Amino acid sequence: MSRKVDYPVSDIGAEAPFTPARLKVLVADDNEINRYLVSHLLREKGHDVVLVVDGLEAVQAAAAEEFDLVLMDLQMPEMDGIEATAEIRKLEKVSRQPRIFALTANVMTVGRDRCLELGFDAYVSKPIRPKQLFEAIETVLTDRREQTPFNDSSESLVCQSDDQLDRDTLVASVNGNGVLLSKIVQLFLKHYPKVLVDLRHAIETNDAVSLARIAHSLKGGSGTLLTASALNTIVKLEELAKTGLTSISEPVLAHLEELLNQNAELLTELVSSMKK
Numbered sequence: 001m002s003r004k005v006d007y008p009v010s011d012i013g014a015e016a017p018f019t020p021a022r023l024k025v026l027v028a029d030d031n032e033i034n035r036y037l038v039s040h041l042l043r044e045k046g047h048d049v050v051l052v053v054d055g056l057e058a059v060q061a062a063a064a065e066e067f068d069l070v071l072m073d074l075q076m077p078e079m080d081g082i083e084a085t086a087e088i089r090k091l092e093k094v095s096r097q098p099r100i101f102a103l104t105a106n107v108m109t110v111g112r113d114r115c116l117e118l119g120f121d122a123y124v125s126k127p128i129r130p131k132q133l134f135e136a137i138e139t140v141l142t143d144r145r146e147q148t149p150f151n152d153s154s155e156s157l158v159c160q161s162d163d164q165l166d167r168d169t170l171v172a173s174v175n176g177n178g179v180l181l182s183k184i185v186q187l188f189l190k191h192y193p194k195v196l197v198d199l200r201h202a203i204e205t206n207d208a209v210s211l212a213r214i215a216h217s218l219k220g221g222s223g224t225l226l227t228a229s230a231l232n233t234i235v236k237l238e239e240l241a242k243t244g245l246t247s248i249s250e251p252v253l254a255h256l257e258e259l260l261n262q263n264a265e266l267l268t269e270l271v272s273s274m275k276k
Helices: 032-044 055-064 081-092 113-116 129-142 154-158 167-173 178-206 209-226 227-241 248-274
Strands: 024-028 048-052 069-073 101-106 124-125
Touching: 024 032, 024 055, 024 167, 032 129, 032 178, 032 209, 048 055, 048 101, 055 081, 069 081, 081 101, 101 129, 113 178, 129 167, 167 178, 167 209, 178 209, 178 248, 209 227, 227 248
Parallel strands: 024 048, 024 069, 069 101, 101 124
Antiparallel strands: none
């Protein structure tokens, strides 16, 4: 059975009125921050949302009920987003196929043509930006195929000062919802220590695949929350893992731990200041 997860809209305030273009959306992502953010952004627009945590659960959910749209992370445990999309496209009992968006923290791994070949209708880069996400949804759902979006928001991740948070980007990432930002920061503060433990274990066991996957997930789920220094260090760690150089990754991880601890303090101060 599928392990669906959920976050009630009441956690961050009253639900927005339903829009005429109410959609049923399946979100498949193993990163809790992404699930939390995307589910609330969609529900604020009046859409129905079902959340799952891996590709296998996405296939099971799509087989059990019909969706207008699937937002599919590419790198997930059990079954990745590419394989899950292929399986959904094979489903015979559905009366209509959903539109499927690839969500990826590394746009260069899937080009536009390749994305279409794999069964996706579009891709949106992570960290998720509300403006790009909803522009992509509007374009694809209104069948403006010549404008099919393949959006890359990664260039804006390195514009802030190396050691300072980009407050404007943070606020924009939650559509100005300070309560939602506070919830996402709380999730980050809760989970990043465990991520550091998992990264260290991957290095100690010389598990380059896990090291790259965990670093990639951290980059995609927390990118807008981090300073450029922290983000660039995560990218460096992922690149070392992809080349199999786990043995020289420990100093990079030690530096990352220091930076994430500093980021945690900055985020706590930011959220506190927004409440005043």
